[in-house]
Amino acid sequence: MKEKIVEILTDLRPEFDFTEDVDFIEEGMLDSFDIVSLVDELETNFGIKIQGIDVIPENFSTLDKIETLLKKSGAA
Amino acid sequence: MNLKFKNKRIAGILTILPKRVVAFEEEMGNYNFPEKKSLRLKKIMGYNTHRIAAEGQCSSDFCIHGLQYLFDNGMLQKDEIDALLFVSQSPDYFMPPTSNLIQGHFGLKHDMICMDINQGCAGFELGLMQAFMLLEQESINKVVLMNADVLSPKVSIHDRNRNPLFGDAAAITIVEKTNDDEDIYVAVKMDGTGAKSLMIPAGGFRMPCSEETAIEHEDEAGNFRSLNNLVMQGDDVFNFVQREVPPMIQDLLERAHLTADDIDWYMFHQPNKFMLNKLADAIGVAYDKMPSNIVENFGNASGVTVPTCISFNLGEKLEQESYQMCLAGFGVGLTWAAIIMKVGNLSFNRIIEY
Numbered sequence: 001m002k003e004k005i006v007e008i009l010t011d012l013r014p015e016f017d018f019t020e021d022v023d024f025i026e027e028g029m030l031d032s033f034d035i036v037s038l039v040d041e042l043e044t045n046f047g048i049k050i051q052g053i054d055v056i057p058e059n060f061s062t063l064d065k066i067e068t069l070l071k072k073s074g075a076a
Numbered sequence: 077m078n079l080k081f082k083n084k085r086i087a088g089i090l091t092i093l094p095k096r097v098v099a100f101e102e103e104m105g106n107y108n109f110p111e112k113k114s115l116r117l118k119k120i121m122g123y124n125t126h127r128i129a130a131e132g133q134c135s136s137d138f139c140i141h142g143l144q145y146l147f148d149n150g151m152l153q154k155d156e157i158d159a160l161l162f163v164s165q166s167p168d169y170f171m172p173p174t175s176n177l178i179q180g181h182f183g184l185k186h187d188m189i190c191m192d193i194n195q196g197c198a199g200f201e202l203g204l205m206q207a208f209m210l211l212e213q214e215s216i217n218k219v220v221l222m223n224a225d226v227l228s229p230k231v232s233i234h235d236r237n238r239n240p241l242f243g244d245a246a247a248i249t250i251v252e253k254t255n256d257d258e259d260i261y262v263a264v265k266m267d268g269t270g271a272k273s274l275m276i277p278a279g280g281f282r283m284p285c286s287e288e289t290a291i292e293h294e295d296e297a298g299n300f301r302s303l304n305n306l307v308m309q310g311d312d313v314f315n316f317v318q319r320e321v322p323p324m325i326q327d328l329l330e331r332a333h334l335t336a337d338d339i340d341w342y343m344f345h346q347p348n349k350f351m352l353n354k355l356a357d358a359i360g361v362a363y364d365k366m367p368s369n370i371v372e373n374f375g376n377a378s379g380v381t382v383p384t385c386i387s388f389n390l391g392e393k394l395e396q397e398s399y400q401m402c403l404a405g406f407g408v409g410l411t412w413a414a415i416i417m418k419v420g421n422l423s424f425n426r427i428i429e430y
C-alpha cells in the first residue's frame with residue numbers, strides 16, 4: 001500500500017522525496033490543495049471514500065498516517 | 077439557535093448575472109503553478125467559468141437592474157414593497173445603507189423598512205430569517221430580499237486558490253405572507269472566534285487601505301495577494317464546514333420529523349464541488365439531490381449562490397411544481413445556517429444578465 005501512496009505523492013509533487021522520514025506538512029511538501037488532489041487520487045486508486053471530516057492536514061503528514069487513514073476508510 | 081415560522085412563502089426568485097464570462101484557462105497564466113497541477117484542481121474543485129462584473133459595476137447596480145426588470149414586466153409593484161433587505165459584503169459606501177440608496181433610486185414609499193445586513197455565505201438563509209421575522213408584523217406583507225456581492229475587485233488575480241472560485245452576482249427573492257400553514261424550520265449558528273478565517277484585512281476603519289496594504293506577498297502555497305485582497309484559510313473553513321454542517325442538518329431534519337430522503341432538493345451554498353460532495357456523503361444524500369454546478373458555471377458569489385442554484389437547476393419547473401427543500405449556507409463569520417421549507421409554485425424563477 002505504501003508503495004502506491006508514494007507513487008501518487010510523487011506524481012503530485014515530483015520535486016520531493018516522499019520516502020524520507022519527515023513531516024510532509026511541516027516541510028511544506030503538501031499544501032491544502034495538494035491534499036484535495038491527493039484525496040481524489042487515493043479514492044480513485046483504492047476504490048474508497050474518505051470522509052470530509054478526516055480531510056485534515058494531520059492525517060496526511062506521514063506515510064504511516066496516510067496508510068492508517070486509508071485502512072480506516074476501507075482500503076484493503 | 078432554532079427558530080420556527082408559519083404562513084410565509086417565497087413568491088419569486090430572480091438571479092442577475094454579469095454578462096462577462098471568464099474561463100479558467102484564460103487566467104491560468106496568472107498563477108504561479110504548473111499547468112498540470114492547475115488543471116487537476118479544475119476537475120476536482122469544479123473550476124471552469126465564472127461571471128465577473130464590468131469595471132465600476134457595484135452590487136447595487138445588479139439589484140436596481142433586477143428590480144427594474146420586475147417592475148417593467150409587472151412582476152412586482154413598487155407600492156407593495158414593505159421592506160427592502162440588502163444582504164452583502166460589498167456595499168456602495170460605508171454610509172449610507174445601500175438599501176436606502178436603492179429605495180431612493182426608485183422613489184419608493186417612505187412607510188417601509190430598509191435594512192443592510194453584512195453577511196456572506198449564509199446570507200440567503202439569514203436574509204430569509206429576517207424577512208420571516210418582519211412578516212410576523214401585521215403591517216408588513218411583502219419583503220424584497222436582495223442578496224448581492226461584487227467581490228471580484230477584492231480577489232487577487234494571482235491567487236489560484238481563491239480567484240477561480242469567486243464570481244459576482246445578485247438575486248432578488250420576494251418573500252410574503254400566505255395562508256398555507258406549513259412549518260418552516262430554521263437553524264442559525266455563529267462562531268466569531270473563527271471570524272478571521274475569511275476576511276478582507278484592509279479597507280475598513282481598523283486598517284485603512286494604503287500603499288503598504290496594496291503590496292502583494294507570496295503565501296506558503298505560492299499564491300500572491302495583498303492585505304487589500306480577500307483571504308480564506310481554506311483548511312480551517314473546510315474543516316469547520318465538515319464538522320458543523322452535517323450535525324446541524326441532521327438536527328433540523330429531526331425537528332421537522334423528516335428523513336434525509338424526504339427532502340427533494342438540498343440547495344446549499346456553493347464553495348466548491350469537492351466540499352459539497354463531501355457534505356453530501358456525510359449527510360447521506362445522492363449527489364444529484366445536492367447540485368454542485370454553480371462554481372463551474374458562474375463562480376461562488378457568496379450569499380447569492382443558493383438562489384442561483386435554485387434558478388439555474390429548477391428554472392420554470394418551480395413555477396408549476398413545489399418541493400421540500402433544505403437550504404444551507406456556511407462560511408464568513410463564521411456563520412452556518414439552514415432552513416427546511418416547501419418552495420414552489422413561484423410567480424417567477426429565472427436568470428437574467430446585466
